[in-house]
Amino acid sequence: MADQMENIYWKQPLHILSESTQKVVYLFAKMGWGKTEIVRQWLEEEKHPHYWIDCTQRTTWGSLRQWLALESPENCCLVILDSFQNIRNAERLTELMAEIKASPRACRFIIMSRTMVPSPLRPMMIRRELKVMGESELSMDRAAVKAYLAQDNIQTTDEEAAEIRAISGGWPMALNVIILEIKENGGSPIRGCHYVHSRRYLYDLIAEEIYLPLGGDLRRNLMLLGMYETFDEEMAAVLMDVENPRPILQDILQIGSFLTEFEPGKYHFTPFMYYFFMDRRERCDQQQIYIEANRRLGCYFEAKGEYVSALEAFYAYGLYEEGIRVLKMVLSRPPDSDVYYEMEPFLEKTPALCVERDPLLCYSMAMIHSLNYRVAECKNWYDRLLALEAEGGWSAEDLKAIRIAVIYGKIAIPCVLGDRKVIRPLLEGAALIRSGVNLFNGFTVTGNQPRIMAGSRDFCNWCHHARLLEKFLKRPLQHLLGKKAVGIVDIGFGEKSYQEDDLDTCLIHAAKALADCEGGGTLDTLFVAKALLAQGLVARGKLVEAKSTMLGFRDRLVEEGGEGLLRNVMVFRIGQSLLEGPNPGAIEWLEDEGIDESMAFHTTDRYGYLIKIRALLCSGGVERALPLIELIHAYALDYKRTYNVMETLVLKAICLHKMGRMTDALAALETAITMARDYGFIRVFADEGGGILPVLEALPKGTREEDFVKKVTEATRVFQEQYPKYYGVQGKLDKGLLTNAEQVVLGQIATGRSNVEIAELLSVSLATVKTHINRIYHKLGVKNRTQALIKAERLGIIENG
Known part of the structure; x- marks a missing residue:
């Protein structure tokens, strides 16, 4: 066992304890977490003479003085001072300081401390007369915890051992408590690693040994900080x-069990201590101080524009009034950013009655x-929302807010109304704008052709009545959309002409729209x-010229605050690259x-999915492409997007043809x-070229x-003659469909390694x-290893056997 102790538990501090040490004197103030036992095991294995002094007893320093006096420069003596925060007697500390100063130069002193070093000894630390060994050097890691449990015939998985370490902090004493609970439970690790009794015992021990001896102000500050990991x-x-919080934080940092400064000015509580503070707060009857602290923090994040963090602070202690204020501010903006999606959990935490009676919140739930x-x-x-409108009894102001939300939903939520019924809401919305309502300027205009950008409306109905709709809707759209209406009519006519293969008219409208937008x-x-112009040029066989339309546009987006468009610009360029042949990096990106x-x-990602489907079909990934096609097709039917229905049917025909199912294609x-x-x-x-031509x-x-x-x-x-390499790859799935990282992981699976072993071997996280x-499972269409x-063997991705 001693060999195990050396190899497993003391990898970090062994070099400190092994340097030319002839004798070890171990001074401890109180038995506690298991450090003493670990040191004892090591000393017995190394066969060093060692002496034990309990400084909490009425021990004189005579024996220590005698041992130290006998030392010569050739014979080093290591004096280990353990848990000296438990010594309250100033006289004894003064005696200890005197002995350290008077000791031979060959003597070295180390203090092992999980909490702050007694203030009389701190100057000696600064002068390097006394070294400190902290908690991170002493506690066991996951592998050590697993081995420690195995000594008691308790077998654990790597994940179970990691969770038990988080509960115990890696300390033998805490592990012994958990071992007892496991044995009482039949000898197997408890499902979910709850260990309720062990947690309670350890939390009480932490409180008694470390937390309660601290000053009242320090305890209060720890409880406030401990609300955040x-x-x-x-x-x-x-x-x-x-x-200025730094002096307080520096004091807390001296308490090694509590806090770590992982970057300058950034701090982290160990999970064990974070959950300890959570438990203390739940059992505390002075909740108001935490409520006020979170109110301050929420307002702080709100002022910085970090709305998710603000909401987390407000909702942590039920500050719904403040939280709903921030929530409504975010939800009043266009749903074109990731932060809009992040509002859903806060909407769900908001009292149901507040959501149901507020038109903006009610509409936002529908939109999300x-x-x-x-x-x-x-x-x-x-x-x-419609029921609110029909309810009656509202004030004029409240009724107006409800009507705005209802009309907004009719225009912006595709599954509420098809495009055949969208004209009246557009006219009603424009009328509200003229009456002074400013809500509708949040609409995001992304053009009509669904292949260009996510979020756009289907435009089939527009194509049937283009001139008539232009006559009746051009001015209302200008009222409704403001600056975003610039160029939209020419874009609509350009896309109509493009789909009808009238490329001359398309390019004229695209150029006019481009000039107006600029x-x-x-x-x-x-x-x-720009995208419409590029597609017209591609259809003319001018791919190089088409690519030039986007040159420099990404830099402009960054400079002018259009980062939200960067991904779609890149997706568009990937779509263009497929015309020149398979793009190995497209799927991974x-x-x-x-x-x-x-x-x-997310429905706003549909454009990316449509390009991904094409990338899969171009690289031979037909089995993986088909379920994606079905997903987007079902979405198009549900959201009444006629163009997307046609588009996915064409892609499905290509996919089925490549799978050898010509009848279905x-x-x-x-x-x-x-x-x-x-x-x-x-x-x-036509834009699918060689992919659909054999089926036609x-x-x-x-x-x-x-x-x-x-x-x-x-x-x-x-189109096929212009771009013969588009859809040029035939046959089965090949290695190119898996990314390099996925191929490496698949190779490790083939060796029989566990997920944890693969993570350790590749130096990545288990989650990765x-x-x-x-x-890999999705790409191969399988459910297990x-x-x-x-x-993978059948498809030739890995070698047989």
Whole structure:
């Protein structure tokens, strides 16, 4: 066992204890966490002469003085001072200081402390007459905890050992308590690692030995800071309501068990101590001081514009009035940023009656469910909003707010109304704008063609009545959208012309829209105009010129605050790159940016998913592409996006053809043709070039000879000739579909290593390994390791055996 103790528990401090030491004198003030036992094991193994002195007893320093006096420069003596914070007798501390100063030069002194060093000894630390060994050097790591438990015939997984270490802090005494509870539970680790009795015992011990002996002000500050596991000095100042928190934090840092300064000015509580403070607060009847501290902190974050942190502070202690104020401020903005999604948990924590009676909150619940592709929940909350409007008895001001939310929902939430019924809400919204309402300037205009950007409305109805809608809606849209209306009409006509394969007219409208947007439009409409121009040029076979339309645009977005568009610009460029052949890095980049089917689907990511589908089809990943196509197709049906329905049917036909299912591919294509014929859309097929051309040519003779299908086939053939490498990869899934990191992880799975072992071998976190494995499963269409290895061998991704 002694060898185990040396190898497992004392990797860090052994070099301090082993340097030419002939004798060890161990002075301890009180038995406690298990350090004494660990040192005793080591000393017995090393066979050093050692002496034990309990300084809490009426011990004189005579024996120590005698041992020290006998030492010569050749014979080092190590004096270990353990837990001296428990010595309250100033006279004994003075005697100790005198002995240290009078000791031979060969003697070295180390203080082992989990809490602050007694103030009389601190000057000796500064003069380096006394070394300090802190908690991080003494406690066991995960592997050591696992081995320690195994000595009592308790077998644990790596994850169970890690959780037990978090509860125990890695100290033998705390582990002994947990071992007793495990044995009382039948000898197996407790599911979920709750260890309620052990936690209570350890928390009480911490309170008695470390926390309660501290001064009242220090205890109060620790409880306030302990509301957050990680914080900086500005947060500390707000929580403690002081101008300069650093002296207090420095005092706390001397208490090694509590706090760590992991970066200059940034602090972290160990999980064990963080949960200790949480337990103390729950049992404390003075909750008002924590409420006020969180109110101060919430206001501090609100002033800094860190709204999620502000809401976390407010909601931690039920400060709903302040929280709802911040919540409504964020939700009044366009839902075009990640922070909008982060409002959902706070909406759910808000008292239900507050949400149901507030039109903005009620509408926002509908919008967030819509963005997260939860159609039933979206309609449920919008119905509650309509019920508010029908309820009656509202003041004129309240009724106006409800009407604004209702109209906003009709325009902005696709699954509420199809585009066939959107004209009246647009006119009503414009009328409200003219009456002085400013809410609607939050709309994000992203153009009509769904392939260009996420968030845009379907435009099939526009194409049927373009001139009529322009006449009636141009001015209302200007009222409704303000600056964002600049260029929008020409973009609409340009996209209509593009889909009808009237490329000359498309390019004229695109150029006009681009000039208008440059002269006074917004960045998002400017992007759409650039993208429309680029697509027209691509259809003309001018890919190099098309790529130049986006040159320098990314830098401009950063300079002018348009970072939210950067991802879509990159996705657009990836789509262009596929025309020149498979792009090995495209799928990995898209997944790193959140376009990952193993995660929740957000409707505003649909453009990224459509490009990812094409990237998969171009690289041979047909089995993985098909469920994605079905996902976007179902979304398009639910949200009444007719264009996306046609687009996904075309992609499905390509995918099924590549899978050898020509009958099913023809059925999907014929459905798409039936829909597109009604609108005269040609480019929805033609832009897929060599991917869809074989399916078009396999249509029944009667269908192939229709005028519309002839136009589609001819335009598609031209595109295939312009870009022969687009969809050029045929056959089975290959190694290129897995990223380099995923291939490495798959190789480690093949060796039989566990997730934890793979993480340690690759020096990455366990969460990263699990993410790679989930992506591998999705890509291979499997559910476990065995299936993944069988499928990977069959596809040639890894060698057989």
